[in-house]
Amino acid sequence: FLKDISKNEPLSVKPKPSGRFSEFYKDAPNGIGIFYVFDANKEVIYLSRAHNIAQGIRKLLTGKNSLSNRVRMTVDNVKFEITGNELISWIKENNELKRLKPKLNERSKKISFPYTICLGEKEGYKTLSIEKSREAKGQGILRMTSLSFAQNLLSLMTEEFELCPLLNGISKCKEHCFNYEVGECYGACVGEEPVESYNERIDAFLEKINLENKSFLMTGNGRKIGESSFVWIEKGICLGYGYYELHHQIKTPERIKERMIPIESDEGIDSIVKGFLFSEKYKDLIPIKL
Secondary structure, three states: HHHHHHHHOOOOOOOOOOHHHHHHOOOOOOOEEEEEEEEEOOEEEEEEOOOOHHHHHHHHHHHOHHHHHHHHHHHOOOEEEEEOOOHHHHHHHHHHHHHHHHOOOOOOOOOOEEEEEEEEOOOOOEEEEEEEHHOOEEEEEEEEOOOHHHHHHHHHHHOOOOOOOOOOOOOOOOOOOOHHHHHOOOOOHHHHHHHHHHHHHHHHHHOOOOOOOEEEEEEEEEOOOOEEEEEEEEEEEEEEEEEOOOHHHOHHHHHHHEEEEEOOOOOOHHHHHHHHHHHHOEEEEEEEOO
């Protein structure tokens, strides 16, 4: 594990503390990334992404819940990696959970996505709704890690693309949504807006997050000043991520792959990337010709 990490990326290491858990996080960085908890057998027993690595380690080791208690009983060492941005932290966490299967992670195989935003239809109008992933009947569009995340994202989608809250299951009104009363809904909920014009906006949202057959880079912040990061999508599949200093280092697929840290893609990674595409949490999208 250590050899694999050090070969691909710099990995900062904290020495074993002498009886005080603060030694594990007092010198940890405040940057975004992943931290790993090891036991005395040098096995990874827990890992997590954190927007602030130092705070994430501190919260885990000083918490009062059962997970914190179990970690304190077995922790022998803590290591961390700065990723530079949130997207790579999500991707790396998902991939590392599948690879390492830490015994104290509740979802040891991969990040769990219990809810799905689905595409449906009502009287010709396309609709978006939240369903439990295992029971989803509509066409799955985005898989979500929690109900609150799904609700927040659906609300943002509805607002940005001027969709009807009632058709999307946000409004619980029986006849028409509140937005219709205040002139912010074009009347799809009462059949006033033509189906074609309403569905065009749904299609615009779907195109914004569409990955199929597309090849591009999503760039973002790097781990240090002067460095940038990229996530590589080739023909709709996320192949990996990496870092660069100069644009010519990522101009061709061959150069990209020389700097890329490969990952095992799955539906979870697909949903993570789509979510960041929708929220536009990236610096640039750079099309790549294959």
